[in-house]
Amino acid sequence: MADELIEIREISAEQTRAVRQSVLRPHQAASELVYPGDEDTESFHLGAMRGDELLAILSMYHQPMPDGRADGTPGWRIRGMASLPEIRGTGYGRNLVEVARDRAWGIERAPIWCNARESAFGFYEKLGFAIVGELFEIEGIGTHAVMVLIPI
Numbered sequence: 001m002a003d004e005l006i007e008i009r010e011i012s013a014e015q016t017r018a019v020r021q022s023v024l025r026p027h028q029a030a031s032e033l034v035y036p037g038d039e040d041t042e043s044f045h046l047g048a049m050r051g052d053e054l055l056a057i058l059s060m061y062h063q064p065m066p067d068g069r070a071d072g073t074p075g076w077r078i079r080g081m082a083s084l085p086e087i088r089g090t091g092y093g094r095n096l097v098e099v100a101r102d103r104a105w106g107i108e109r110a111p112i113w114c115n116a117r118e119s120a121f122g123f124y125e126k127l128g129f130a131i132v133g134e135l136f137e138i139e140g141i142g143t144h145a146v147m148v149l150i151p152i
């Protein structure tokens with residue numbers, strides 16, 4: 001593990017965009033990588049850094065779960081979760097989710113959810129998330145499921 005090298009810092013939405021593009025949506029333009037709510041006051045963006053090098057990112061939004069899944073009760077949404085290929089499996093993603101979870105639950109202990117792509121189901125399961133509902137397709141990206149972490 002590379003835990004001792006990991007420093008989690010708050011970053012701006014703007015700082016996330018290069019990694020969003022290179023890891024998550026290389027087929028899209030940078031202008032499309034502005035997600036709704038990026039600049040909301042309750043949103044925050046975290047980066048895992050080695051020195052000034054941004055190695056992994058996560059964004060968190062205070063958004064209820066999708067219609068029909070939680071009756072409009074409050075929620076926190078993770079989006080833009082991405083680690084650079086060269087550091088995957090060394091704990092950066094886990095650290096980001098855990099720091100974001102603790103920060104969000106310090107504000108409101110609501111379920112944390114995401115639209116997880118199939119290749120990341122195992123990552124979220126290791127962090128305590130579970131799939132709810134049916135699988136669905138996002139055009140150009142592939143099969144997804146809503147995954148949820150319920151506060152204990």
Ligand SMILES: CC(C)(COP(=O)(O)OP(=O)(O)OC[C@H]1O[C@@H](n2cnc3c(N)ncnc32)[C@H](O)[C@@H]1OP(=O)(O)O)[C@@H](O)C(=O)NCCC(=O)NCCS
Nearest residue numbers: 081082083088089090091092093094116117119120122123
């Ligand atoms: C999914 C992703 C964010 C994981 O980040 P990461 O930095 O490699 O995650 P970590 O190293 O912190 O892994 C935490 C644990 O999950 C495991 N893990 C990581 N990715 C996994 C995967 N895709 N499937 C199963 N397990 C996985 C790790 O082995 C580790 O297990 P351990 O705690 O037993 O050692 C990263 O692979 C990535 O950016 N993938 C491409 C983009 C993507 O799919 N993003 C998610 C969109 S929903």
